[in-house]
Amino acid sequence: xxxxxxxxxxxxxxxxxxxxxxxxxxxxxxxxxxxxxxxxxxxxxxxxxxxxxxxxxxxxxxxxxxxxxxxxxxxxxxxxxxxxxxxxxxxxxxxxxxxxxxxxxxxxxxxxxxxxxxxxxxxxxxxxxxxxxxxxxxxxxxxxxxxxxxxxxxxxxxxxxxxxxxxxxxxxxxxxxxxxxxxxxxxxxxxxxxxxxxxxxxxxxxxxxxxxxxxxxxxxxxxxxxxxxxxxxxxxxxxxxxxxxxxxxxxxxxxxxxxxxxxxxxxxxxxxxxxxxxxxxxxxxxxxxxxxxxxxxxxxxxxxxxxxxxxxxxxxxxxxxxxxxxxxxxxxxxxxxxxxxxxxxxxxxxxxxxxxxxxxxxxxxxxxxxxxxxxxxxxxxxxxxxxxxxxxxxxxxxxxxxxxxxxxxxxxxxxxxxxxxxxxxxxxxxxxxxxxxxxxxxxxxxxxxxxxxxxxxxxxxxxxxxxxxxxxxxxxxxxxxxxxxxxxxxxxxxxxx
Amino acid sequence: xxxxxxxxxxxxxxxxxxxxxxxxxxxxxxxxxxxxxxxxxxxxxxxxxxxxxxxxxxxxxxxxxxxxxxxxxxxxxxxxxxxxxxxxxxxxxxxxxxxxxxxxxxxxxxxxxxxxxxxxxxxxxxxxxxxxxxxxxxxxxxxxxxxxxxxxxxxxxxxxxxxxxxxxxxxxxxxxxxxxxxxxxxxxxxxxxxxxxxxxxxxxxxxxxxxxxxxxxxxxxxxxxxxxxxxxxxxxxxxxxxxxxxxxxxxxxxxxxxxxxxxxxxxxxxxxxxxxxxxxxxxxxxxxxxxxxxxxxxxxxxxxxxxxxxxxxxxxxxxxxxxxxxxxxxx
Numbered sequence: 045x046x047x048x049x050x051x052x053x054x055x056x057x058x059x060x061x062x063x064x065x066x067x068x069x070x071x072x073x074x075x076x077x078x079x080x081x082x083x084x085x086x087x088x089x090x091x092x093x094x095x096x097x098x099x100x101x102x103x104x105x106x107x108x109x110x111x112x113x114x115x116x117x118x119x120x121x122x123x124x125x126x127x128x129x130x131x132x133x134x135x136x137x138x139x140x141x142x143x144x145x146x147x148x149x150x151x152x153x154x155x156x157x158x159x160x161x162x163x164x165x166x167x168x169x170x171x172x173x174x175x176x177x178x179x180x181x182x183x184x185x186x187x188x189x190x191x192x193x194x195x196x197x198x199x200x201x202x203x204x205x206x207x208x209x210x211x212x213x214x215x216x217x218x219x220x221x222x223x224x225x226x227x228x229x230x231x232x233x234x235x236x237x238x239x240x241x242x243x244x245x246x247x248x249x250x251x252x253x254x255x256x257x258x259x260x261x262x263x264x265x266x267x268x269x270x271x272x273x274x275x276x277x278x279x280x281x282x283x284x285x286x287x288x289x290x291x292x293x294x295x296x297x298x299x300x301x302x303x304x305x306x307x308x309x310x311x312x313x314x315x316x317x318x319x320x321x322x323x324x325x326x327x328x329x330x331x332x333x334x335x336x337x338x339x340x341x342x343x344x345x346x347x348x349x350x351x352x353x354x355x356x357x358x359x360x361x362x363x364x365x366x367x368x369x370x371x372x373x374x375x376x377x378x379x380x381x382x383x384x385x386x387x388x389x390x391x392x393x394x395x396x397x398x399x400x401x402x403x404x405x406x407x408x409x410x411x412x413x414x415x416x417x418x419x420x421x422x423x424x425x426x427x428x429x430x431x432x433x434x435x436x437x438x439x440x441x442x443x444x445x446x447x448x449x450x451x452x453x454x455x456x457x458x459x460x461x462x463x464x465x466x467x468x469x470x471x472x473x474x475x476x477x478x479x480x481x482x483x484x485x486x487x488x489x490x491x492x493x494x495x496x497x498x499x500x501x502x503x504x505x506x507x508x509x510x511x512x513x514x515x516x517x518x519x520x521x522x523x524x525x526x527x528x529x530x531x532x533x534x535x536x537x538x539x540x541x
Numbered sequence: 542x543x544x545x546x547x548x549x550x551x552x553x554x555x556x557x558x559x560x561x562x563x564x565x566x567x568x569x570x571x572x573x574x575x576x577x578x579x580x581x582x583x584x585x586x587x588x589x590x591x592x593x594x595x596x597x598x599x600x601x602x603x604x605x606x607x608x609x610x611x612x613x614x615x616x617x618x619x620x621x622x623x624x625x626x627x628x629x630x631x632x633x634x635x636x637x638x639x640x641x642x643x644x645x646x647x648x649x650x651x652x653x654x655x656x657x658x659x660x661x662x663x664x665x666x667x668x669x670x671x672x673x674x675x676x677x678x679x680x681x682x683x684x685x686x687x688x689x690x691x692x693x694x695x696x697x698x699x700x701x702x703x704x705x706x707x708x709x710x711x712x713x714x715x716x717x718x719x720x721x722x723x724x725x726x727x728x729x730x731x732x733x734x735x736x737x738x739x740x741x742x743x744x745x746x747x748x749x750x751x752x753x754x755x756x757x758x759x760x761x762x763x764x765x766x767x768x769x770x771x772x773x774x775x776x777x778x779x780x781x782x783x784x785x786x787x788x789x790x791x792x793x794x795x796x797x798x799x800x801x802x803x804x805x806x807x808x809x810x811x812x813x814x815x816x817x818x819x820x821x822x823x824x825x826x827x828x829x830x831x832x833x834x835x836x837x838x839x840x841x842x843x844x845x846x847x848x849x850x851x852x853x854x855x856x857x858x859x860x861x862x863x864x865x866x867x868x869x870x871x872x
Contacts, residue, residue, distance in 0.1 A: 109756070109757070128759065128761075129756070129757060129758075129759045130759035133759060139757075141757065144754075145751075145753070145754040145757035145758055146754060146758075147746070147747045147750045147751055147754050147755060147758065147817070148750055148751055148754075148817070149746060149749075149750035149751075149817040149818050150743060150746055150747060150750065154743050154746075155758070157740060157743060158740065158743045158744065158747055158758050158759075158760065159758045159759055160740075179557075181557075181560075182560075183560075183564075186560075186563075
């Protein structure tokens with residue numbers, strides 16, 4: 045990094061915060077491998093990156109919740125290392141997280157006392173956020189989530205920070221409250237103070253932020269100005285180079301099972317093939333057959349050039365075809381550790397019922413955790429993880445045991461929007477690294493987020509196929525209702541008349 | 542939407558009845574239960590007088606301190622299975638040092654014992670924080686250490702606590718209806734109220750409530766937990782001294798009963814075993830309730846050994862009623 049001549053480092057004396065070459069690892073998981081961030085005074089700076097890119101770790105280091113293994117942080121030109129959040133707070137750095145950090149069992153007033161927050165300023169900012177006359181005797185446990193976010197934000201504002209970090213605070217806010225948060229951020233900027241804004245919503249970043257730093261795999265890969273059509277560039281930087289699609293992974297020939305009446309298609313390595321369908325058009329049967337949960341009445345499933353008969357999910361798994369179900373807890377053991385969950389299919393493979401080879405298991409599990417950069421220790425229980433991380437564990441177990449074709453059946457059901465994007469980002473990454481992915485989602489607008497190509501099922505038949513670029517919601521809805529596409533309809537209209 | 546959020550959260554100024562019930566309802570209910578039991582006692586034993594009242598406060602004193610000790614630790618999100626052995630340790634140390642001495646010397650010894658056992662409690666906490674071994678495991682292990690130490694100090698139950706020192710608890714200096722054993726309980730609010738109002742007290746609640754949020758709020762997690770264990774140790778020491786004063790005997794095994802009875806008292810008293818919720822008033826009343834039950838059985842001429850069974854049933858019923866309340870609120 046040092047070899048790259050950076051005119052900003054010379055000219056940009058206005059830098060409020062400068063972090064360079066930050067390194068941090070948790071055991072085998074390397075979270076940051078040379079992250080740089082330069083925030084000017086009076087700017088709103090976005091921090092972007094796919095799930096596991098290292099954003100949270102960077103934020104935690106900046107606010108003193110973690111200490112970096114290497115690299116430097118300067119604040120207002122002075123080198124600083126924070127050993128606790130209170131130390132960072134005294135220096136004017138404070139973070140508001142997606143999940144509000146108010147103690148549920150202390151009253152709001154006690155929470156303020158705990159953090160030595162000036163009450164009158166707190167009330168002032170609370171009024172600015174639209175919560176005048178708030179009762180400070182309320183218990184956070186009894187308050188609504190968006191209210192808690194605003195309280196947490198007002199508490200951070202009340203210490204008049206030089207640099208305010210907003211870690212996905214908008215994920216739990218309705219649109220009108222988001223606007224208020226934006227107004228407060230702009231006001232800080234006008235006063236010459238700075239904001240670091242983290243969000244998975246590109247539109248928000250485009251609307252609010254002056255510049256964006258993009259992280260990938262723990263490294264800073266670029267600084268973009270989102271306002272000037274930079275959103276495309278951000279996505280490119282976040283996802284990295286995309287591999288071209290290649291050989292056929294799976295071919296389905298005239299598959300019939302229950303509702304499903306004769307479906308044929310091909311799935312290639314390196315692509316995400318979307319399946320669009322309304323409720324109950326045969327998609328459940330299709331995925332069940334492909335995963336070995338159910339036997340087709342007729343038709344063939346060709347995997348790796350050979351026609352297969354899956355009598356049991358274990359047969360499909362041996363052929364490298366694995367399923368991520370909609371309900372992630374269906375597939376995971378909630379009370380057991382991340383490590384055991386990942387190793388479960390492994391145990392089956394290596395030693396069957398015999399003793400477990402711990403060294404071999406450990407190596408595989410750790411490499412899978414590393415690859416997905418699951419933000420946790422392998423010892424944590426799965427139920428303690430966020431929904432997105434749980435789904436990652438579901439995927440990591442297949443990474444550890446090896447697969448070539450991933451079947452995702454509505455993997456983002458009941459997951460918030462921020463996390464959805466992370467999972468789609470992950471699915472894309474897996475495809476980019478050479479796997480084949482078949483993805484059904486019940487939410488049509490999301491098809492374009494993740495897929496290269498889409499097939500549409502209607503009444504148990506494959507009625508349409510289109511590239512993702514044409515698969516907007518309208519086109520998908522038409523096809524999913526069994527209507528001809530607009531282009532076809534126009535062609536047919538004159539003939540009919 | 543925004544205004545609705547604001548309206549929903551701010552509510553009317555002044556007293557909010559629903560909220561008061563939610564927050565203090567349990568404590569009030571425990572006191573109502575205590576009052577009901579007292580009335581029942583007076584019906585069963587119409588000649589219940591100052592002597593009986595004095596006996597009850599003497600019986601409840603060590604348990605009240607054990608409950609206070611457990612409350613401190615549980616509020617901080619831990620649990621201390623060594624409360625009983627810590628009490629026994631304080632008890633036998635007091636006997637060894639005071640035998641044959643006068644009151645003044647005995648009080649000096651008592652202060653020293655308080656300090657020592659407070660440090661022992663702090664050591665429990667420090668081990669938990671430093672080794673990251675779960676509270677229940679460390680305190681279980683330490684319960685054997687403290688119990689063993691108590692046996693080394695005094696191998697078998699031995700009388701000999703100076704009478705003057707015993708009278709600090711057993712007498713009634715001011716009025717027969719205000720026995721000294723009741724006044725000694727004032728130690729608890731004297732420690733508790735300033736702590737509750739300080740930032741350290743908030744930090745103890747914070748750590749028990751949500752460790753992650755507490756960390757983000759800048760709370761020193763380790764120090765807060767050690768403090769909770771230390772204050773717990775202090776109350777356990779008070780409990781041990783109370784045993785000395787009420788029985789006049791040093792007994793290395795006397796504390797055993799108080800570990801789990803203390804837990805019973807705090808559960809009955811409305812302290813959440815998950816940490817962060819509850820106060821000191823409820824457990825104190827619960828200690829009296831649990832001490833009153835065997836007395837009532839004796840007045841009724843029933844084998845007091847039924848008392849334990851009744852205690853158990855009472856705890857399940859009370860907690861179950863609390864659970865129904867929670868479910869109803871949610872619906």
